[in-house]
Amino acid sequence: MKELLSGNEAVARGAFEAGFHFAAAYPGTPSTEILENISKYKEIHSQWAVNEKTSLETALGASFAGARALVALKHVGLNVAADPFFSAGYIGARGSLVIVSADDPGMHSSQNEQDNRNYARSAKIAMLEPSDSQESKDFTKLSAEISEEFDTPVLLRITTRISHSRSIVEMEDRKDVPKKGYEKNVKKNLVMPAHARMLHKKVEERLVKLKEYSNNSDINSIDYNDKSIGIITSGISYQYVKEAMPEASVLKIGMSWPLPDKKIREFAENVEKLYVVEENDPFIETEVKAMGIDITGKDIIPGVLELNPRIVKESFNKVDKLKPVEISERAPIRPPALCPGCPHTSVFRAINKLKLIATGDIGCYTLGALPPLSAMDTCVDMGASIGNAMGIELMKDEDDKRGIVAVIGDSTFYHSGITGLIDIIYNKGKSTVIILDNSITAMTGHQDNPGTGKTLMGEDTVKMDLTKLVKGLGLEHVYDIDSYDLEGVEKLIKREVERDEPSVIIAHNPCMLLPEMKKKPKDRFYIDHEKCTGCKMCIPLGCPAISFDKDAKKANIDKQFCVGCTLCVQTCNFDAIKKIEE
Amino acid sequence: MVKRIIIAGVGGQGILLASDILSEVCMEAGFDVKKSEVHGMSQRGGDVVSHVVYGEKVYSPLIGEGDADVILSFEKIEALRNIDFLKKDGVMIINKMEIKPLPVASGLADYPKNPIDDIKKHVNNVIVVDGQKEAEQIGNIRVMNVILLGILASHMDIKKELFVETVKKKVPPKTVDMNIEAFNFGYSYSG
Numbered sequence: 066m067k068e069l070l071s072g073n074e075a076v077a078r079g080a081f082e083a084g085f086h087f088a089a090a091y092p093g094t095p096s097t098e099i100l101e102n103i104s105k106y107k108e109i110h111s112q113w114a115v116n117e118k119t120s121l122e123t124a125l126g127a128s129f130a131g132a133r134a135l136v137a138l139k140h141v142g143l144n145v146a147a148d149p150f151f152s153a154g155y156i157g158a159r160g161s162l163v164i165v166s167a168d169d170p171g172m173h174s175s176q177n178e179q180d181n182r183n184y185a186r187s188a189k190i191a192m193l194e195p196s197d198s199q200e201s202k203d204f205t206k207l208s209a210e211i212s213e214e215f216d217t218p219v220l221l222r223i224t225t226r227i228s229h230s231r232s233i234v235e236m237e238d239r240k241d242v243p244k245k246g247y248e249k250n251v252k253k254n255l256v257m258p259a260h261a262r263m264l265h266k267k268v269e270e271r272l273v274k275l276k277e278y279s280n281n282s283d284i285n286s287i288d289y290n291d292k293s294i295g296i297i298t299s300g301i302s303y304q305y306v307k308e309a310m311p312e313a314s315v316l317k318i319g320m321s322w323p324l325p326d327k328k329i330r331e332f333a334e335n336v337e338k339l340y341v342v343e344e345n346d347p348f349i350e351t352e353v354k355a356m357g358i359d360i361t362g363k364d365i366i367p368g369v370l371e372l373n374p375r376i377v378k379e380s381f382n383k384v385d386k387l388k389p390v391e392i393s394e395r396a397p398i399r400p401p402a403l404c405p406g407c408p409h410t411s412v413f414r415a416i417n418k419l420k421l422i423a424t425g426d427i428g429c430y431t432l433g434a435l436p437p438l439s440a441m442d443t444c445v446d447m448g449a450s451i452g453n454a455m456g457i458e459l460m461k462d463e464d465d466k467r468g469i470v471a472v473i474g475d476s477t478f479y480h481s482g483i484t485g486l487i488d489i490i491y492n493k494g495k496s497t498v499i500i501l502d503n504s505i506t507a508m509t510g511h512q513d514n515p516g517t518g519k520t521l522m523g524e525d526t527v528k529m530d531l532t533k534l535v536k537g538l539g540l541e542h543v544y545d546i547d548s549y550d551l552e553g554v555e556k557l558i559k560r561e562v563e564r565d566e567p568s569v570i571i572a573h574n575p576c577m578l579l580p581e582m583k584k585k586p587k588d589r590f591y592i593d594h595e596k597c598t599g600c601k602m603c604i605p606l607g608c609p610a611i612s613f614d615k616d617a618k619k620a621n622i623d624k625q626f627c628v629g630c631t632l633c634v635q636t637c638n639f640d641a642i643k644k645i646e647e
Numbered sequence: 648m649v650k651r652i653i654i655a656g657v658g659g660q661g662i663l664l665a666s667d668i669l670s671e672v673c674m675e676a677g678f679d680v681k682k683s684e685v686h687g688m689s690q691r692g693g694d695v696v697s698h699v700v701y702g703e704k705v706y707s708p709l710i711g712e713g714d715a716d717v718i719l720s721f722e723k724i725e726a727l728r729n730i731d732f733l734k735k736d737g738v739m740i741i742n743k744m745e746i747k748p749l750p751v752a753s754g755l756a757d758y759p760k761n762p763i764d765d766i767k768k769h770v771n772n773v774i775v776v777d778g779q780k781e782a783e784q785i786g787n788i789r790v791m792n793v794i795l796l797g798i799l800a801s802h803m804d805i806k807k808e809l810f811v812e813t814v815k816k817k818v819p820p821k822t823v824d825m826n827i828e829a830f831n832f833g834y835s836y837s838g
Contacts, residue, residue, distance in 0.1 A: 230709075436750070
């Protein structure tokens, strides 16, 4: 049977068919749907981890127990999990250990476009790169086999255009694989220096064997055509090359670490001019050059942002650079925005009004940085807001009296905010940390987390009490507030920022997009133009339902989008915003 | 022969459902098909684009500038935003709907005055429809995307029946009749 699957769905299907027993992840675009889809297969124990590090540590534990285990993460998630990742490189895999890294060239939903192929090289493990959904499924299965045969973790490296593209996949049945059982083996699983010295030697020997496999594997394949141009390529770039350069000879790399050196040499000898087409880093290029082979890559192929067939054609001078249509008025940008009625709005409005220094974090609420809220100074990585705030607090000029707040979401706080907060308490910091508790991991599409009381497999579990948790760290000043109380939020933030001690404010209200919130009956509001003076006090909320009519000098609410949060009502001094009586 | 179609609009307009139906129809018709889109950040009221490519053998799921045979835009200025992707002799289908981006709503930017006229100066084959009005006449604003899909289908070389069958499968059972009416309206719409 054939189905149209996204790359992420295909990886999940591959894990099912290959008899995987365990899978874990922390949500992160573009990888999120891998675990969401695995959770549909009851044969696999799947869970949302609190962060990528714990997901990989748990999966490694599952591999110790002889189970086939998979971890899915976005590229920057592997930075969080890098510590166990490198140790796992030495330890190897009793049960298969497959780490799926979904990189994001073009940064559609990320803070950088790091190329995680470099991780496989650094950790000296095997890496496969599928180029469509069928291969995403096939290579997931192959990864499980390579992992067990060579006693190595396998990095399955995909990118946004693999994760989020659909193509046709042939479905197969699950092949159950028995778990191997747990066995104590300290020389392998306990990486103290004496053991690690032995293991490193084995890792180098393993690389030699893997290179032999890479040379013999048909997932690295040569397709000779016109031999005047030979192109080495991998992953999604292969598809762009086939479309843009159908006449060229191609060496398609499916296993990109270790690279198949013999095949590369053979290909180089048989074509007149050798090229490499790859997104982001010159990963293959550097290796081929190190082999002493002349090859052209980043001299003509962009290393920044993603490629497409047009860019490849332009790079090979097959077409001229496209001239943009000369249109008189271009479309204004349409940035994403906090939703109408978003419970985070009041905190950002207050930060803006109080002119605070605000260190931010990663989630929907990063959008609070955009105008008109413009209420965020920094965003670095998951959990960074808290450490950043303390660093600024300690080192800014003494006569700089601006207050500082760190702003972080509930899920991000569980992920890596707690340690930063302990740092503040231990090191006698004075910053105020605001936790935006919308009771869900929202940006990636509403995944459960320790605060929701539900697991990925739909079971009830302990619901973390954020307030108690924070108080338990020994903090004296911890305050809960209703995030729809605009004035209350502002007063509380002002008071706590001025306090000469550390404090935490937890602003509560669930995400408006949660199914149970969408179902709730809601009041809707309109603006009485007789009373509206055009003062624009409601505009700085940045509510997408509110717009200002420059000609009439009046504000309007689009009732289609209004969810009745009443924040704008609270900003209006002229009672112009009224409930629609239906 | 490979055909390349772009569906553009604003998050929440049903772009992904429309491109799901479209790509499934292409598969049912016996073609190779690939579809590409982006999730995450873009779903919070940002612009959304879905690429669908079908033919005997499809390589790239992504369409480069100047390569789209048809662009279907659910919103006026999203057509403007994607105009560079259209082939010289390509077809542009525009829904007359206007959704103000936040910078426009908060007075930081202006909504273009005559985007459709501007596009017509550069594209010969432009079809304009007031999908919202037509959907309301059929009975529910929610069938707007199926009307637009119907117009798109009339510019493709795939049997109408295949579309009808797939629409029936993909929409809620209670709304089948209304959606088929909407599809038929779109399919015979001439602008």
